[in-house]
Amino acid sequence: MEIDRAIRDSDDRRLKTKYKNAIYVIQRALALYSIEEVAFSFNGGKDSTVLLHLLRAGYFLHQAELGHSNGGLSDGEFTFPIRTIYFETPSVFPEINSFTYETAASYGVQLDIIRVDFKSGLEALLKAKPTRAIFLGVRIGDPTAVGQEQFSPSSPGWPPFMRVNPILDWSYRDVWAFLLTCKVQYCGLYDQGYTSIGSINDTVPNALLCIKDSAAEKQKFKPAYMLSDGRLERAGRARKLSSVVACEPAASNGGLKCVEPDRGSIHTASIVAVGDEILSGTIEDQLGPSLCRKLHSIGWLVSQIATVRSEVDSVSEEVERRKSMSDLVFIYGGVGPLHSDVTVGGVAKAFGVRLAPDEEYEEYLRNLFGDKCTGNRNEMAQLPEGITELLEHEKLPVPLIKCHNVIVLTATNVDELDQQWDALIDLRSTNLLASTGPFVTKHLSTSLSDLEVAQPLSKISIEFPDIYTGCYRKSRAGPLIITLEGKDQETVEAAMEALSMKLSCGAKQTSV
Secondary structure (H helix, E strand, C coil): CHHHHHHHCCCCHHHHHHHHHHHHHHHHHHHHCCHHHEEEECCCCHHHHHHHHHHHHHHHHHHHHHCCHHHHCCHHHCCCCCEEEEECCCCCCHHHHHHHHHHHHHCCCCEEEECCCHHHHHHHHHHHCCCCEEECCCCECEHHHCCCCCEEECCCCCCCCEEECCCCCCCHHHHHHHHHHHCCCCCHHHHHCCCCCCCCCCCCCCHHHEECCCCCCCCEECCHHHCCCHHHHHHHCCCCCCCCCEEECCCCCCCCEEECCCCCCCCEEEEEEECHHHHHCCCCCCHHHHHHHHHHHCCCEEEEEEEECCCHHHHHHHHHHHHCCCCEEEEECCCCCCCCCCHHHHHHHHCCCCEEECHHHHHHHHHHHHHHCCHHHHHHHEEECCCEEEECCCCCCCCEEEECCEEEECCCCHHHHHHHHHHHHHHHHHCCCCCCCCCEEEEEEECCCHHHHHHHHHHHHHHCCCCEEEEECCCCCCCEEEEEEECCHHHHHHHHHHHHHHHCCCCEEEEC
């Protein structure tokens, strides 16, 4: 079998390990189920192309072990026996269709073509041809991979069958290492800059592979295997937008994101500190106030700062509350190899996913800790499955962890926070911490009592609903400092003038 020979002759030890494990899963499935009871869902994409050739090799080796005749057949005589399902839809790329049919013809694959929706087609197929297990090209990072194992029963409400996922733990890099090492054909769209292919309605070339050439009449893209960060393979999976709105590549698996002109809107953030030591008063939290000042300086509004116990459930519940109410949630404390370091686990639980190994993050840890990266330290490379994005920057020895709109900070002191904040600011080209302009703030100092100020200040809040008002005293006997804050300088000045007239006290006015 040419696939097995290519892998055995390769110097890529990682690929050999991935191949060996995938073949084991395939052979295990073939030992549990007869060939008539299994099927393979093929869609012409890179992942299912890898799985097709793994199944060819796995079945060939399985037969050889059993001493059957297929083990002695040449590659050209070998017939692929596993029933193969292809869901053909009107929105599929023509190139995918052509590749699928050509591949089937090349390797003797008999396609069961289904032209209705996946669930209905599957129900009809399993009713006509009872099937107990289906091989799928699902990988960690795919939206459908959450909660799956290499052998996972179908979800409730679906026809009963066993989902077999031989390449579940493969990375983007592993997929391309296999395809290039084995020198097998793949869909030509991948050579045109497509890195993850859905339908013609939601897939564009990955802008991260765009070749900048002002003289070229048409945009050109590097092939998919040249994408350096596999976590961004889905950056081309977004609905095609009109030219009225600009599109730029997002540094997340969300793909191209629509960037509208800045209209001075206010972004909100929540801050969550994790640590029993803070709650017991053993240490004083300095990161929260510092982070508030940093966010305020770029025009963000902090809606809440909370401190929770070092418990997975406590972290999960707080993140669950804040992630749907804030543009970004910053969480720190409880990150590391100790039993009390539960922050990442709590974030995973808040999103309903499990923790899974992240090989790229583990490599960073090994570079940082060296031989000390053993035992519990390896658990630090367990990150929320399918939703994790690593925010890499040259200023950071280890990337920050981002899960959708939750950013896990690893800072333990203000100096480290400064370093991580500077990196996040540098990453603003990804629209992560987009500044909407700083707040305009004016202060007014008065010797009036709180009772005398209350009614005029309430009227200002009604007359100027876009202005944030606040009051404080540095000491009980000291003057009352009134703060008016907003994004529009003229509005803030008008509000301050109106307040001064209402107070009619000749109060001293200052601004910052």
